[in-house]
Amino acid sequence: MSNVVSVKRFKQFPQLMWILLFGSFITRGSYYMVWPFLAVILYEKFALSATNVGLILSSAAVISVFVSFVGSALSDRIGRHQLMYASGVLYIISFSLLAQVDSITGYALVITLCSIATALWRPLTSALIGDIIDDKTTRELAMQSLYFVVNVGCAVGPMLGLWMGLTGEQSSFYITAGAFAFLLALLWCGFHQHNKLANENELTANQELTKLTADNREIDSVDIQCQAKVKAKSAEGNQIINVLVADKLLQCLIFANILCMFxxxxxxxxxxxxxxxxxxxxxxxxxxxxxxxxALVIISTQFLLLKLMANLSLVSRIQIGLVLLMCSQIWLAVNPLTLFWGWIGAIVVMSLAETILFPTMNVHIDRLAPDHLRGAYFGAASFYEFGYAIAPLGGGIILDQLGGPWLFFITAALTLIVMYLYSTLDKMPRPDFTNVLAVQKRLSE
Incomplete structure (x- = not known):
């Protein structure tokens, strides 16, 4: 019975969702064919220390976090489509340049452009799913599906790159640029078709409204116009900031997930x-x-774990994932350098943690975010990336000063802090979103 329901849910995906899934597969596959070897390229080409490599990667990522927040908040006002086109073009330009640069300064600048494009693209994609799929259950399945196909691409990319002899080759960045050019063409077709269908549905709805009685027609018309204005008009910048500042639960969640991403x-x-x-x-x-x-562990266990944990709360799922994450860090700390399968075993445990944590984080934000502030909330959630941003620098410093085992013992200890923060979420105050929406409605009038 559950399989039938799942098939029905998949059939409810609009065409644009399938384009996003296919596009995410080809772009992530090409991305992970080359990007993970960037640290190796920098070390072999310029003999940089772990701290210096970390500084380059962290500086780029920190800048991209701020750009991501601003861009995601703006998407509520100027539209997802335009910003997705812009970030896609930036992907193409930056990865093409990355295939050509030959200096440390050049790498630093172009890596920053790549990071900005990535930081813009991810929250825009998540927010777009919320825009095109109204049903909550179907939307959560769509987010799980997106995460699944991304990891299929991650599984195929590195092994295909190794088989083709592209790993560590600078020219292979052109492949990622070409993949994003293809995705932009697909998105243009998808947006065009989606808008056409939306206009047809709106026309049908308007035709049904004309059948209302004369007494109700004028009142309903005024109400419908007000609702359209409220939906079309996003919150002003100051209002968005005030809401995010008042939402203590969101702030605690962001800090916990910054540590988790680190x-x-x-x-x-x-x-x-x-x-x-x-x-x-x-x-x-x-x-x-x-x-x-x-990627293989995520692909093979994601929907199984989703089914097994279906009756658990989101926070309970995340706590289980954090326990697994802590175990993986301890394993990495004690594994002998020459034990190949020991490293693989630790990654298996870490991957199980990721399978539980990452899609659940997106669903968590989707449930917390009011509809009229979805872009702003996913933009605020992009501050998780601060953890990812400072990880190369923080990890590089610890590597240079203390060594690899101490790095992973420290990250294991940080996991305990994240678990504590999640246990306090229910006690955190939140703003009154009803009043916020009422203010927006008055502004639109």
Missing amino acids: IYAQMDSSLIQYLTRAEVPDLLQLISSMIFTN
């Missing part, structure tokens, strides 16, 4: 630097295998 991001940056500098055997094969394992 912990998880060590796999993408510091772990690779640790293995590179330790000169472990078969380095490129090990890196590709870890990325492949990470």
Whole structure:
């Protein structure tokens, strides 16, 4: 019975959602074919220390976090479509440049552009799903599906790159640029078709409204116009900030997830630097295998875990994921450098944690966000990326000063702090969104 329901839910996806899923697969696959090896390229080309590599990656990511918040909030006012086109073009330009630069300064600038494009794209995609799918259950399935296909791309990309001999090759960044050019063409078609269908539905609704009685027609027309204005007019900038400042639960959640992202991001940056500098055997094969394992575990367990945890609250699911994340960090700390399958085993545990945590975080924000502030809330959630942003620098400093084992013991301890913060969420005050929407309605009149 549950399988039938799932099939019905999938059939409710609009065409634009399927385009997003396919586009996410090809772009993530090409992205992870080349991006994880950037730290290796910087080390081998310029012999930079772990701290210096971390500084380049962290500086770019910090800038992108601020851009992401502003861009996502603006998307409530000027539309998702335009900003998605802009971030897609920025992807194409930045990855094309990344295939050509040959100086440390050039890498720093272009990596910043890449990070900005990525930070804009992710929350816009999540907010767009909320715009095009009204049913809550179907929307959550769509977010889970998006996360699933992203990881299918992550699984295929590194292994395909290794098979094609592209890992560590600078020219392979052109592949990612080409993938985003193709996605933009698909999105243009999808947006055009979606808008056409929306206009047809609106016309049908208007025709039905004309059948109302003469006494009710004028009143209903005024109400409908007011509702349209409220929906079309997004909250003013100051009002958005006031709401976010008043929402203490959101702030606690953001801080907890900043720490969570800092912990998880060590796999993408510091772990690779640790293995590179330790000169472990078969380095490129090990890196590709870890990325492949990470994605494969997510692909094979995501919907199974979703079904097993269906009766648990979102916070309970996240706490289970955090326990697994802490165990993976301890494993990474104690694993011998030359034990290939030990590294893979630790990644399996970390991947199970990620499978539970990451899609649940998006669903959590979607449930917390009022409809008229969805873009602003997903933009605020992009501050999670601060953890990801400072991870290369923080991890690099710890690597240079204390070494790899201490880095992962520290991240294991940080997981305990995240678990405590999640346990306090229910006690955090939230603003009165009814009053906020009433103010917007008065403004629109």
